[in-house]
Amino acid sequence: MSAESDVMVVAGILALLYRITPAAVSEGPAGTATRNYVAEDREGGRWFVKAYPRGTDVEQERQALALGEAARAAGVPVPAVRRTVSGELIASAGGLSVSVTEYVADAEMAEGGLSGGRWAAVGEAVGRLHRALARHPAGPPRPVAAREVCDVARAGRRLEELLARWAAVPPAPGGFAAWCARTAKQRLADLPEVAARLEKLPGSLTAQVVHGDLASPNLLLRGETVAAVIDFRPPGHRSAAWELGRIVLDPRTVLARPDDWVPGLARAVDAYRTANPQLPAADLLAVPRVAAGYLACSVYPLSEPLNDPAAVTPALEAYGRARHEAADVLWERLDEAEEVLRDVLR
CATH class of the missing domain: 3.30.200.20 (Phosphorylase Kinase; domain 1)
Structure with missing residues (x-):
């Protein structure tokens, strides 16, 4: 048609x-x-x-x-x-x-990143969202093992499978596909260190009904306010800390504002906690470590040149590189970020 x-x-x-x-x-x-x-x-x-x-x-x-x-x-x-x-x-x-x-008129996607009053506005909106969805009929919040939120073992298996596929179909040198193959190899080599860093997470994190796809394109901003949250997924339990970190520590925000993301995260978490005091402080303290671990364990979009070549656009290439770079930035300043959050959460 x-x-x-x-x-x-x-x-x-x-x-x-x-x-x-x-x-x-x-x-x-x-x-x-x-x-x-x-x-x-x-x-x-x-x-x-x-x-x-x-x-x-x-x-x-x-x-x-x-x-x-x-x-x-x-x-x-x-x-x-x-x-x-x-x-x-x-x-x-x-x-x-x-x-x-x-x-929704006169609004923009959050892909430009968070700054100024947007940090607190987004934290407050996500807090209200999680507080509301915690009462959803699909079931109340429940603890899940932190290793299920950032599954290093699963990441290892998926990266090994991906590298085997790249070995069977070697990418042309110099392009995005070649970068994906190199990056997959690097991520696999880094997993033991990632696993050691994730050992510092609490034994369990809180899973509840969440938005499910709270990425920057699905958050519309108008000035320093949240204009709309769109494109929910069906009800499912996932880590609240993971979802908060996914939106407030979007790779483009972290890379565009290397000096601002730690204090910005603190403002977002403070606003979130005011809106949703039910989420344990341990979950909120885990936000940056979960965000870094999730990026380090992700295969997306390293598999896209093999799985869906038509989806590989310049925008996807830039986003894939940003995800990889942002994980390094998050690890580098992780101790500082957690110390700032401890002050906020006292």
Whole structure:
């Protein structure tokens, strides 16, 4: 189906199943696995329309939208879902399945990194989010072994498998694929040291229902405020410390502000704790060590040139290199970061 015919199908779905009469429908920001549209109705209202590809598990997407609704009901800035006239979260017609939410105007993705008042704003928003989702029917928070959050043994197996694949299909020298093969070899060699550093984590960390994909593209900022948290995943238990560190210690933030990320992290954790005092201080102290360990144990995107060559764009290449560099920066200043957090958490 062509892009033009997709636009026509989206316009028809909006009119028929949502009682939205579109004055215009245009392609919106590209999604990782979805085609997105922005629709404007005759009253000037704007709507964000996400079209799911064939084969999508629509029930899983419904659960993700419902999780966002639960967070919104607790005061987290999540765009409201527009339900169909029959009350459905997702509509299907003409070969497309779509969801419709409020359009968030005058906002930018957090990919530019955190600075100034954004550190505290993001920490506070994530704290409110985790406090709300801790009461989700999928189950209360529970302890999990720290080794499950940063699984060094699993990382070793995956890196060995990846290196075997690179040995079978040697990359051309000088390009991103060659960098991925070299970096995978380096990461495997570094794992014993990583494991020793992770031994200093507490024996267990708190796992609970979380957003699930709280990366910079899914956090929209407006000035020094959080405009919206978007693109939830279905309810699942993961480390709250991992999710907080993933967003406030995004590699691009760490590298762009080498002198600011330690005090910025302290402001974010302080705001998080005010919004969510239930998370143990030990989890919050673990945030930078978990963030560094998770990056060191990650195979992404080192496998992308083999698994999905079409996904290797200049932006992905830059992000992959940033992830690798940021892990080194986090390790270098880890003792300092933890000492600052101890002062905050007293």
